[in-house]
Structure formats: structure tokens, C-alpha cells
Amino acid sequence: MAEKVRARLGERAVVSNQADLAPWLTDWRGRWTGQAAALLQPASTEEVAEIVRLAEASGVALVPQGGNTSMVGGATPGEDGSALLLSMRRMNGIRAIGPEQAAIEAGVILADLHDAAEAIGRRFPLTLGARGSATVGGLASTNAGGTQVLRFGTMRQLVTGVEAVLSGGLVHDGLAGLKKDNRGYALDQLLVGAEGTLGIITAVAVRLVPAVIARGVAWVGLADPQAGLDLLRRLQQQTDRVEGFEILPQDSLDRVLRYIPGTRPPLAGQHAWHALIEATATSAGEEPPSELLQRLLEPALADGLVEDAAIAASEAQAEAFWRIRHSISEAEKKSGPAMQHDISVPVATMPRFMVEAAREVEARFPGTDASGFGHLGDGNIHFHVRAPAEAGADWIAGEGPAASRFVHDLVTAAGGSISAEHGIGQMKRGELERLGSPARLAAMRAIKAAMDPHGIFNPGKLIA
Numbered sequence: 001m002a003e004k005v006r007a008r009l010g011e012r013a014v015v016s017n018q019a020d021l022a023p024w025l026t027d028w029r030g031r032w033t034g035q036a037a038a039l040l041q042p043a044s045t046e047e048v049a050e051i052v053r054l055a056e057a058s059g060v061a062l063v064p065q066g067g068n069t070s071m072v073g074g075a076t077p078g079e080d081g082s083a084l085l086l087s088m089r090r091m092n093g094i095r096a097i098g099p100e101q102a103a104i105e106a107g108v109i110l111a112d113l114h115d116a117a118e119a120i121g122r123r124f125p126l127t128l129g130a131r132g133s134a135t136v137g138g139l140a141s142t143n144a145g146g147t148q149v150l151r152f153g154t155m156r157q158l159v160t161g162v163e164a165v166l167s168g169g170l171v172h173d174g175l176a177g178l179k180k181d182n183r184g185y186a187l188d189q190l191l192v193g194a195e196g197t198l199g200i201i202t203a204v205a206v207r208l209v210p211a212v213i214a215r216g217v218a219w220v221g222l223a224d225p226q227a228g229l230d231l232l233r234r235l236q237q238q239t240d241r242v243e244g245f246e247i248l249p250q251d252s253l254d255r256v257l258r259y260i261p262g263t264r265p266p267l268a269g270q271h272a273w274h275a276l277i278e279a280t281a282t283s284a285g286e287e288p289p290s291e292l293l294q295r296l297l298e299p300a301l302a303d304g305l306v307e308d309a310a311i312a313a314s315e316a317q318a319e320a321f322w323r324i325r326h327s328i329s330e331a332e333k334k335s336g337p338a339m340q341h342d343i344s345v346p347v348a349t350m351p352r353f354m355v356e357a358a359r360e361v362e363a364r365f366p367g368t369d370a371s372g373f374g375h376l377g378d379g380n381i382h383f384h385v386r387a388p389a390e391a392g393a394d395w396i397a398g399e400g401p402a403a404s405r406f407v408h409d410l411v412t413a414a415g416g417s418i419s420a421e422h423g424i425g426q427m428k429r430g431e432l433e434r435l436g437s438p439a440r441l442a443a444m445r446a447i448k449a450a451m452d453p454h455g456i457f458n459p460g461k462l463i464a
Contacts, residue, residue, distance in 0.1 A: 001058040002038035002084065008054070009047050012090075015039040024068055024085055025077065028130075032073040032426065035081030036063070043090045045202040049169035051086065052200065056167065056454045062086045063458050064196040066107065066138030069130040071342065072425030074142065074195050074461050083459065088137050091202060095175075101160055103175050103205045106137025113206075122208040125152040125243075129326055137201045143193035145421030147278075147325075150377035151243045152209065154421065155192060161205035162188040166198075167452055177205040190447070195423050196458040198451040210282035216289030217278050217318035218297060221271030221308040222247075225351030228275045228376055231305055235277070235296055241289065244278035246325050247354075248373035255331040256324050263324055267308050275376070276325050278318075328373055329382070337393050338386040339400045341407050345416035347379040354381060357410050361385055365403050380420040383407060408435060424462045433464065 006014040015021060016038040026033040040062075042048045055062050061083035065075040077083045092107040094116050102124070104113060110124075110131040117124045128134065128146040138144075140162065144155045152158060160177035164187075174188040191201055222228050228247045235242050250272055256263050266274075279289040287295075290311050300306040312318035332338055345353045354372045361370040367388030372381040385403045387395040408418045412435050424432050433441070444463045451457075 001054055001060045002040070004054050004058070005038075005040055005051055008050055009042065013041050013043070013047065015041060015087075021085070024065060024087070027073045027076045028069045029071060032076040034063075034077035034079055034083075036077045036083060036085045037081060039065075039085040039087050041087050041090045045091075045163060045165065045171060048086075048091075048165045048200050048202050049171055052165050052167070052456070053169035055084070055456045056169075059454070059456075060084055061456045061459045062200070064088060064137075064141070064200050066135030066141075067109065067130065067133040069134045069138065070142070070425055071422040072419070072427040074423050074425030074458075075138070076426070078460050086200065088135060088200075088202070091137075092135075095203065097208075099208065101177050101205050101207055103161075103177075103203060104136055105203045106135060106140075106201050108136045110134050110136060110139065117208050118211060121211050123211045124158070124206060125209050126155060126158055129329075136204055136206070140192050140201055140204050141194065141196050142423040143421070145375070145378070145380060147244045147246065147375065149375060149380070149421075150245055151240070156189060158207050159188065159192050159204050160207055162191050162201055163203040164191050164199040164201045167454065167457075171202075172199070175203060175205045193423075195425065195462045197448060197462050198457060200457070212280045212282060213284065214281040214289055215278055215318065216280075216291070216293045217276070217312040217321050218293045219266035219310045219312075219321050220275040220277060220297070220306050221267050221269070222273040222275055223271070223307060225273055225354050225376070227305055228273060229347070229351050231275065231300055232376055234300065234305070238296055239279070239292060241279045241281070241286070241292065242277060243280050244276065245377045246276040246374070247376040248274050248276075248325070248328065249354075249371045250274070251369075251371055252328050252331075252373050253324065255335050256327050259331040259334040260323075260327045263327065264320070266310050266321055266324070269308065271307050276321055278322075332384055332386075336387060336389075337391065337396050337400075338384045339396065339404050339407075341381075341383040341385075341404065341411075341418075342420050342422040343381050343383055343407070343411045343416060343418060344379045344420035345381065345411060345414045347377065349414060350376060350379050350381065353410075353414055353416075354383075357383065357407065360410060361403065361406060364406055365399060367391070368403065378420075379416070405431070405434075426460055429460070429462065429464065432462075 088106040091105040161174040358370040372383035
């Protein structure tokens with residue numbers, strides 16, 4: 001089929017040299033490596049449609065790929081080499097941009113969207129660690145989250161329309177971004193979070209918001225996660241300008257200080273838990289965000305809800321605070337083998353879950369060390385179970401899966417989700433099959449069969 005694509009779309013549309021393909025055959029975390037005879041590189045929606053028609057006629061599967069930053073193996077082909085990679089990176093144009101929204105092609109890198117919005121005095125309010133390589137199409141396909149979900153929501157809330165190539169090479173054009181549209185099923189939102197299993201997203205329309213002209217960042221010491229949630233609720237009652245509220249235990253901070261050069265403790269003493277808070281201003285008439293945080297945190301200190309607090313005195317110090325938060329995963333990796341879980345529970349129960357789940361895991365798997373950090377305002381916990389001190393790297397393949405199943409059982413019992421923001425991909429497909437409700441699984445299979453009758457869209461991911 002690759003030769004047919006080359007004949008129809010030109011030499012640049014096909015990469016078949018295995019040395020050039022190699023970087024795209026292994027996932028970002030290095031956990032999965034697949035095989036593919038070629039990587040296809042369409043330059044337009046019409047070329048994607050032609051590739052889909054050829055793939056269905058040839059019975060060849062397509063694995064769509066943006067920046068290859070999936071955390072769950074969602075953009076990695078299978079080991080049998082039967083599928084072809086479909087790279088969206090050549091489709092990197094910004095079709096239109098205005099004060100309210102931008103229409104952008106799937107291959108646009110998130111950082112470039114940030115720059116384009118900033119150039120017109122606006123902002124796209126979703127960011128994450130991989131913003132320099134993650135593409136907008138991939139972010140939509142996985143319903144990405146990030147640190148601003150507290151105020152603006154996930155990608156699903158930020159996408160106002162989708163253009164996608166469906167089975168038969170049919171093009172769904174939903175880029176108008178209509179605020180009211182009752183023509184039946186919401187295809188745009190169905191495609192967001194589908195991980196490329198129902199069609200190929202070629203462009204999205206996204207919401208833009210006012211640009212930030214100033215921010216205030218505070219680091220707060222807490223007795224426990226419940227104090228963090230109580231503080232968040234108090235802040236939200238008094239202002240709508242808090243955009244980030246991250247919570248982490250002392251042991252996560254200790255690992256960063258131990259393994260990440262140049263990091264320093266934000267507070268003089270130790271505290272069982274910590275919160276990183278960011279407030280913003282988008283107009284000159286608003287109270288400066290650092291002053292806002294100081295005014296709101298002083299009563300919390302006085303009544304003991306907060307044990308200690310430091311407000312960044314400069315942008316450099318604010319970045320230093322955030323560097324600690326963004327370095328937790330890197331520090332965890334350097335500290336030894338661990339099973340990492342991207343999970344969510346109802347916000348009201350998150351503080352209790354973080355403490356009790358860690359205790360239950362450590363009791364069930366003696367010698368392990370468990371803790372979580374994450375986005376308190378949206379219930380998202382990055383929950384790590386670290387191997388016993390004497391264990392080697394083989395613990396991951398040995399005891400690791402049982403530990404993950406136990407964590408997922410706890411999450412399900414708490415009414416939560418085994419995937420908060422990273423997706424299912426191939427890593428969690430078995431667990432979704434095991435724990436998903438019969439109604440959800442039946443509906444997902446029916447939708448997949450109806451929208452992908454030839455089974456060519458990203459097989460082996462999300463749903464069997």
C-alpha cells in the first residue's frame with residue numbers, strides 16, 4: 001500500500017527507510033516498540049482521505065501519530081508490522097485565529113499554538129510538560145489535561161469543533177464552532193478522547209482566552225490533603241482567578257531535592273504535604289495576583305489551616321517553584337523502579353483516597369512505598385508504587401502488574417477512573433476490559449464497529 005500512496009501523493013508522502021522510521025516506532029517512555037513498513041505523511045485533509053480509502057481497500061491498518069508523546073503506548077504500532085504509521089506533522093498550519101477561537105491543523109505543536117495566540121494578545125489555556133513536541137491533534141485525540149484544568153477544563157472543554165476523516169474517506173467538517181447545534185449526535189466530542197480509533201482528526205477549532213499579564217505563585221505547607229482541599233474551597237469562594245492548585249507529599253519534594261540539581265526547598269521547615277498555587281491577572285485593573293494570594297493566605301495562616309507559605313518574589317522564583325512540580329516524575333524515575341498510575345477520583349474524596357490508598361498498598365505489598373501527587377481541583381492523582389529497596393528492575397514485570405491491579409481496584413471502588421488524562425492506549429486496555437462497566441464497554445464496541453467497519457483505525461488501542 002505504501003507504493004500506492006507514493007504513486008498518488010508523491011515521494012514526500014512516504015518514509016520507508018527503517019533508520020528514519022526508528023524514532024517513531026518506540027513510545028515516549030520506551031516501553032513499547034512496534035514495527036511498520038512505512039510512515040505516511042499527508043499534507044492535507046484531502047490526502048488523509050485518499051490514504052484512508054486506500055487503506056480500507058487494501059485492508060491495511062493506520063496508526064495516527066502526532067508528537068509521539070503518548071504515555072500509554074497509544075501511538076505505537078503493533079509488533080507484527082501489519083499497520084502503517086500515519087504522521088500528522090506535515091499538517092501544521094494555523095488556518096484562522098481570532099480573539100475567540102483558532103482553527104488549527106492536527107500537526108501544530110502546542111508551543112507554536114501558544115506563540116500564535118500570544119502574538120494577538122490571547123492565550124490557549126492548556127499546557128503540559130511535552131508542549132514543545134505534543135501536537136494539537138494528539139491532545140484532542142487523548143482529551144489531554146494539564147495544570148490549568150482547574151479553571152478551564154480538559155481539551156474536551158476547549159475544543160469547539162473538529163475536522164476529521166472517517167471511514168470511506170468521508171470528511172466531517174465541524175470547525176464552525178457553533179455554540180448551539182442540535183443536529184443529533186455530537187461527532188466532534190465523540191472524536192475527542194477516542195485515541196484515533198474512530199477516525200483521523202485533521203484539524204480542530206479551539207477556544208482562546210485573555211492573555212495573562214501577571215501571575216502570582218505561592219508554595220504552602222499543609223498538615224494533610226484535607227487541609228489542601230479546604231484551602232482550595234476557601235480560595236474559590238473568594239476569587240475565580242486561581243488557575244493551578246497542585247498537591248504533593250513531603251516525600252515527593254524530598255526526591256526532587258535529592259535528584260534534581262539546582263532545586264531548593266521553598267519553605268524553611270518540613271511539612272507532611274505541600275500545595276503549589278497559581279493565580280493570574282488578565283487586565284491592568286485587577287488586584288496584582290501576588291497581593292491577592294497574600295491577602296487570601298494570611299487568614300488561612302492565622303487560623304492554622306496553612307502551616308507556612310511563601311509567595312514568589314520574582315518570575316524566576318515562580319519558575320523555580322513550578323520546576324519542582326514538573327520534576328517529580330523525573331526524580332521518581334531516578335529513585336528506582338516504580339509502577340505509575342494516572343487515576344482520578346471524585347474531588348471530595350481525593351484527600352482521603354491519597355492517604356488511605358497508600359496505606360493499603362503498602363500493607364498489601366510489604367516493602368513498597370506508595371504516595372500520590374496531582375491536580376487537587378480536578379481529582380487527578382499521579383499515584384506511584386515504588387519497589388522495595390532490595391528489589392531490582394525485574395520487580396516491574398514481576399510484582400508490578402499485581403500492584404497496579406490492586407490500585408485500579410481501589411480506584412474503581414472509590415467511583416473513580418483508571419485513566420485521568422493520559423488515555424487508555426495499549427497499556428490499560430486489559431484493565432479497562434476487566435473493570436469497565438458492561439454498559440460502557442458494549443456502547444464503545446458498538447460505536448467502534450459502526451464508525452470503523454474495516455478495523456483500520458489504530459487497532460489494539462482503547463477497546464478490543
